[in-house]
Amino acid sequence: MAAIEVVDLAKTYGDLKAVDGVSLEVAEGEFVGILGPNGAGKTTTLEMIEGLRRPDGGSVTVLGEPVWPRNAGLLPRMGVQLQASSFFERLTAREQIHTFASMYGVPASAADDWLERVGLAGAGASTDKAETRVEDLSGGQAQRLSIACALVHDPEVVFLDEPTASLDPQARRNLWDLLSGLNDSGRTVVLTTHYMDEAEVLCDRVAIMDAGRVLQVDTPAALVRGLDAPARITVAPGQLDADAARAIAGVDDVTASVDGVVLTTRRPGPVLAHLAENDVLDGVRVQTGTLEDVFLELTGREYRA
Ligand SMILES: Nc1ncnc2c1ncn2[C@@H]1O[C@H](COP(=O)(O)OP(=O)(O)OP(=O)(O)O)[C@@H](O)[C@H]1O
Numbered sequence: 001m002a003a004i005e006v007v008d009l010a011k012t013y014g015d016l017k018a019v020d021g022v023s024l025e026v027a028e029g030e031f032v033g034i035l036g037p038n039g040a041g042k043t044t045t046l047e048m049i050e051g052l053r054r055p056d057g058g059s060v061t062v063l064g065e066p067v068w069p070r071n072a073g074l075l076p077r078m079g080v081q082l083q084a085s086s087f088f089e090r091l092t093a094r095e096q097i098h099t100f101a102s103m104y105g106v107p108a109s110a111a112d113d114w115l116e117r118v119g120l121a122g123a124g125a126s127t128d129k130a131e132t133r134v135e136d137l138s139g140g141q142a143q144r145l146s147i148a149c150a151l152v153h154d155p156e157v158v159f160l161d162e163p164t165a166s167l168d169p170q171a172r173r174n175l176w177d178l179l180s181g182l183n184d185s186g187r188t189v190v191l192t193t194h195y196m197d198e199a200e201v202l203c204d205r206v207a208i209m210d211a212g213r214v215l216q217v218d219t220p221a222a223l224v225r226g227l228d229a230p231a232r233i234t235v236a237p238g239q240l241d242a243d244a245a246r247a248i249a250g251v252d253d254v255t256a257s258v259d260g261v262v263l264t265t266r267r268p269g270p271v272l273a274h275l276a277e278n279d280v281l282d283g284v285r286v287q288t289g290t291l292e293d294v295f296l297e298l299t300g301r302e303y304r305a
Pocket of ligand 1: 013016018036037038039040041042043044045194
């Protein structure tokens with residue numbers, strides 16, 4: 001049985017089709033990302049899957065049960081982190097998560113364990129923030145706390161809405177370590193993100209969303225493999241002149257840049273072999289397609305998060 005089954009989901013605001021026929025199946029234990037630019041419809045989709053917004057059309061089941069009308073029986077089995085994390089004011093981090101724990105009948109010791117697991121308390125934490133008020137936490141610390149609060153009742157399915165939005169690159173990477181461990185114990189995780197690299201690093205499969213529709217769903221590697229995009233091979237400066245590069249069989253285009261000579265080719269194998277034979281392989285950089293290229297191919301537009 002799929003952990004999550006979304007069929008032809010739709011939501012309209014006035015004239016705007018915010019979600020326009022989205023279907024998606026998530027297997028148990030899978031980590032799936034919904035990736036798209038601002039306004040693509042990710043949050044609306046996620047909140048309908050969570051049972052927080054009423055769909056205008058289509059259906060959602062989580063763990064085999066319909067999420068709408070509001071299904072209170074599912075709440076203990078789901079962990080939900082909303083995009084704007086809201087906390088109880090003036091509580092410390094520890095009081096905050098204890099409050100969440102008590103709502104689910106979870107012992108305070110389990111809540112303390114979660115503070116440690118997300119690095120906000122205990123010997124492993126670089127800075128112990130358990131007794132810090134939530135409004136005095138940094139953005140990254142607040143995100144860690146809100147994820148811990150969403151997980152404190154050990155849900156089977158976890159939903160995260162842009163968990164690393166507005167964090168600096170270092171804090172994002174720290175949070176990735178935490179998130180990548182989330183489904184180790186078989187939890188199903190669905191997150192939304194507008195960061196391509198995040199989707200690529202964390203997710204088993206990625207649903208690329210734009211203008212209310214899911215354009216393609218697959219593993220990041222398969223999405224990129226399906227591209228009809230050439231490889232770009234950059235040879236370090238001073239090793240190869242542009243005319244010699246143009247003469248290499250399989251090279252479609254050559255441009256000079258400050259990084260060296262850039263060869264565009266759909267047959268990187270023979271071109272690299274030629275460079276090796278001519279002893280100019282040192283410092284060569286090969287770039288293949290990225291999820292940005294996939295988005296460009298699917299929509300005809302550059303990806304702008
Ligand atoms: N309650 C609402 N009333 C009217 N329009 C809405 C409402 N919620 C969302 N929208 C619109 O629906 C579209 C999709 O919004 P949504 O928040 O789902 O996108 P998103 O992909 O999550 O974007 P972001 O990355 O900016 O959060 C946007 O154009 C948004 O302005």
